[in-house]
Amino acid sequence: MNNIAFNVALPLLTAFLLPIISSGSKSATRFVGPFVLLAMLWFALAYFNVLQHPVAIALGGFLPPLGISFHLDNLSLLMAALIPLMMLLLWPYNNREGFREESLLLLLAGAASGLALSGDLFNIYVFYELLSVASFGLAAANRTAAAFAATFRYVIISGLGTVLALTGIALIYTQTGTLNLAHIGLLASQLNNPVGLSAFALIVIGIGVKAEIFPVNGWVPEVYSTASPRISALLAGLISKLAVLVIIRLLVVAYQGSQALTLLLVLGMLGIIWGELSAWHSKDLKRMFSFSSIGQLGMVLVAFSIPGDAGMAAGIAMMLHHLVVKPGMFLLTENWNGPIKKLKGAATSSPLAAFLFMLFALSMIGVPPLPGFWAKLLLVTGLVEANAPLYIIALVVLLTATVIEAHYLMSTALKIFSRGKKKHFKKLLQTPFNLTIATIFGAVLLAALFTLTPLGNKLNQIATESSDRSLYIKTTLSLKLPPQVKQQVSKVQ
C-alpha cells in the first residue's frame, strides 16, 4: 500500500536522471517524462478506487511526530491525480531541444505531489521550496529578457515569502513542539493565542505568494505575461491551488477561530477587488487573464473563509473550476497575445478557439447552466448562510466583481467575433497543439456540465470529509504512535 510514495520519489529521481538519459538517447528523453507521469496518475487513481476512508501512511516506518507521514484522503488524492494529469496535458511534446524544461516539470510534479500528500509542516516546507525552485526555472524557460526580469521579481518575493512561512512554522513549533499536522490539531488550543495566530498569518502570507493572494501577487502579471502559455497555465491552474491546499489544511486542523477566517476573508475580498479592477484596465489578453486569475483566487479564498462544510464545498468547487478554465484560457493566448484591439476577426480565422474563449468566459462569469455558475451559487448561498456583516460585504464585492468581469470578458469576446481584415487572419491562427489541449479543457468543462448531479454528490462528500477536523486527527493517530504522543491524546480526549 505504500506505492503512493512513488508519486513523489519517481518524478524527483527521473528529474535528476534526465540529463544522464539525454546524453545517451534523445528519443528516450522525450518519452520517459510522460511515462513517469502516466505511472503517477495510475498510482493515484488506484488509491482513489480503493480508498474507503482517509488513511495515513508513515514512510519508511518512521512514525509521527518525527517521521514523514502522508495523509491520504479524497482531497489530497484528487490533487495527486490532477498533478500528473495537468502535467500530461501541458507537457512540451513538441520540444526538441534537450531536457531542461522536462526535468524542471518532473521536479515540479514530484514536489507538488509531496506538497499535496504531506501530513506535516516540515515536509510541506521542503516540498514548497522545491516547488519554488522548479517554478523559477520554468518561468524563465523561454529565456527572453522580459522573462528573466519577471522571474527575478518572482524569485525575490517568493524567497521573502518562504522566510515568512518558515518563521510561521517555527512559531508553531515553539508553541506546540510538533510539526505534524494531526498532532498540531490535537494541540490546537495552544495556538489560539496571538503567537499562534501570528504564525498562521505569516504562513498565509508566505505561502500566499504562490497562491496569488493579495497583496503578495505582484509577480503574477509579469510572469504570466512573459512565460510561455503552457507554463502560465500550469502555474495559474495547478500550482496556485496546491498553495491554497496547504492553507486549507492548517485552517481545518488548527485555526477554526473566527479571527483566522476573517484574515482570509479580508485578503480574499481585496484580491477580488484588486484583480478584477486591474483586469478591467488591461489592454492585453495575457495580463487580463493574469489579473482575473488573482481575482478568481480571491474568490476561492473568500469561499474557504466561510466556516463549515458549505465553505469547503464552495471553495473546492471554485478551485476545480478555475483549474479547468484558466489553463484553457491561457492556452489560447499564444498567438492572440498583444493588444486586444488586434483581435478583430479572430473568430473568422480560428472559429473553434473563439468558441472555446466564449465557453470559458461564460463559465467564469457564472452563466447557468455552465459549471462556473454552480460553483458561484455555492459561494453565494454560503456567504448568505454565514450571516455576518463582513460576509455580506464580501457578497456585494463578489457580485460587483462579476459585473466588471462580464464587461471586460465580453468586450474582448465582441472584438474576437467582430469582422476583421483578411490580411491579419494568418497572424491570429491558433497553433494546432495548443488548440487541441484547450479543446480538451473545454470538453472537460462540458462533460462536467452533463454530470452535474454525480459531481455535486462527490463534491459534498469530499467537502464533508476534508472539513472534518477530528477525522484528520484520528486518521494519523490510527498509526502506531510513540507513548508520549498517546499520552497527549488521552489527555485531550
Next chain:
Amino acid sequence: MTTLDTLLLFSLLTVLVSGLGVRLKMIGWVSAIMFAAQFVALLFMGGLGYGGSAIESSVSLTILNQPLSWRFDSLSWFFALITIGSALASSIFAAGIWAKKFHKHDGKPGLLQFAIALNVFTMLLLLASGDLLSLFVGWELVSWASLLLMVMAGGSSSQWGLRYIVYATAGAMAVLAGIGLIYHLTGSFSYADLANTAATFSSTNIVILSLLFIAGFGVKMGLLPFHLWQAGAYAEAPGPGSAFLGAISSRMGLYAMLVVVIQLIGLARLIAIEIPFSFLSLRDMLMWVAAFTIIFPTFTALRQNDARHLLAWHGIGQGGYMMMGILVLNPLGSAGGLLHVFNYASNQAALFLAISAVVYRTHTADLNRLGGLVTRMPLTFVVLLVGIIGLAGIPPMNGFVSKWLIYRSLIVEGMPLLFVATVIGTLGTILSVYKLIHNTFLGQLRLEHEHIREVPWSMLAPMLVLASVVFMTGFMPGLVLDWVVSAQAALGIPQLAHTLGGVESATGNLDMIWITLVLFGGFGVGALLFYSGNKAKRVHQLDNYAGGHFLTADDRYHYSNNFYAGLMHHIGSWYRGTFKWLESSIISIVSLLSGSTQRLFHSFHPALFLLIAATLSLYFFVG
C-alpha cells in the same frame, strides 16, 4: 410525457435544427414551420388560457442537493403565446425573399433563425420555471440568448450589445443576491416555501428583497434609471430580430417580477411599508418609477431620427404602462397591465416588421430620407397605420382597451396625479407615432423611391396577420381578456368581470363592439360623401405648383427635419443627459480605480507589499 414536455422538446428541436442547418438556404422556411409546430403544441395546452390547472413537466433535476423543476400555469401560457406568436411572425418574415437580400449584404439569415429559436427556447424555460433556481437559470439564459440576437448584425450593434450585457449582468447579480437572501430566510429555493413564509419576513427584508428583485428584473424591462441600453440594443438587431426583441424580450422582466413580487411575496406587503419622510408607500414609489418610465423614454422617442430607434424607445415607455397597471392591483388595473403585454407585442411586432419592409425597399430607416411611400407600399402603410393607432391607444385598435383599463383603474383608486402622468405619456406617443408615419409614408415621395414596389407576400403576410390581430382584439377584446383573467387567477389576484366586447362592472363599462361599429358607421358616412361628390383627378406629385412656381424633384417641400422643434425647445434634453451622466460617471469611477490599482502594482516593489501585509496582519492578531 406531458404536453409541456412536447412543447419544450419542439422548441429544443427548433434550436438544434436551425443550429445545424445554419448555412442551408431552406433553413428559414424549416424554422418557420417548426415555430408553427411549437404554436400548435402550445394550442394543445390551450386549457390553460381558460383557467385550466398547471401542467408539470416530467423532467426534473437535482443539482448540488437543490431540486429544479418546470411547470406551466395560465400566466406562463399567456406569455408563451405572445413569445411564440411573435417568433413565428418574425421567422416567416425573415424566411423568404428578405433572407436573400440579407445574405447578399453579408448577413447570416440562418444565424438569425437560430438566434430567434434559441431565444424562444430560453424564454419558454424561464416561463416554465417551477422554483427560484430554475427561474434564475432561465433568466440568465434569456439574457445571454438575446445578446446573440442583438450583436449578430455587427458594426455599432456590438457596442449596444456590450452595454446591454453589463446592465443585464448587474441585474442578474441583484436577482442572485435576492434569491440568496430568500434561501437564507426560507432554507430552500421552492416557490411554495417562499409563498408560505413571506408573511413572516421582517419589513427590512421585504424592502431589501423588493428593491433587489425590482431593480434586477427592472433592468430587462428598461425601468428607469436602467433604460439606457434598451433602445439601441433592440433597434440595431436585424429587422425581424428587432421585431421579436421589441415585442417580447423585455416582457420577461415583467413576468419574473409578477411571479416573485406579486405572486409569491405579495403586493400587500409593499403597500404596508411606508417610506420615511414622505407620504408614499413602497408601492407608490414604484408606481412613480413606472410613471417616469412612461414619460421620459416616450419623449425621448420623439427626438429620434431613426425609425427603429423611435419604436424601440416606445418599447421602454409602454413597459411602464404594464408595470403601472399591475401595481394598481385592482381587477381593472392588473387586467389592463397584462392585456397591454399582448396588445403592445402585436403592435410593436407589426410596426417593426413594417419598418423592416420599408428598410428592405429603401435601405434606410432614417426619418429624414423617407416620405410619400404610401403610393408605393399601400399595404405596408395600412399595417403601420393600424400599428400606430394601437400603440398610441386610440380606438378601435387593441391598445386603446388596455390603456383604458389602466386609466380607469387609476381613477377608481383615486390616483389623479399618476393618471395625468399616463396621459402625458400617451400624448407623447401620439406625437411621435405621427412623426413616424408622416416622415415615412406621407408627404413627398423622394425621387430615388420613384420605382420601388410593395414588398413580396412572404413579408406582407405576417404583417397583415398581425395587423388583423391588432384590429380583431380591439374589436373583441374579450377574446384576450379570457386569457388575461386566467392569468390573474394564476397570480392569485382579483379577476376582472368581462364580456366579449370589453368590461361590464360597477367600476366602469366598455363595449368595443359598439364603439367600433359607431366609428365605422361614421367612416361610412364620410366615404359616402366623398365618393358621391365629383370625380377626383389623380395627378403625379410633381405635376403641381406652389407659390406660383412649378415644383421639381429638387424642391423638398416635405417637412421632416427637426420635427416638433418648438416642443423640443421647451422640453430640453436635461433628463436624458442626467442618466447618461450617471452612467458615464460610474464608468469613470471604475476606470479611475482600476487605473490606480494597476499602477500601484507597477510603482512599488512587490516585496514592499509583502512587508506591509505581514505587518498589518500581525498587528491584526497581536495588536
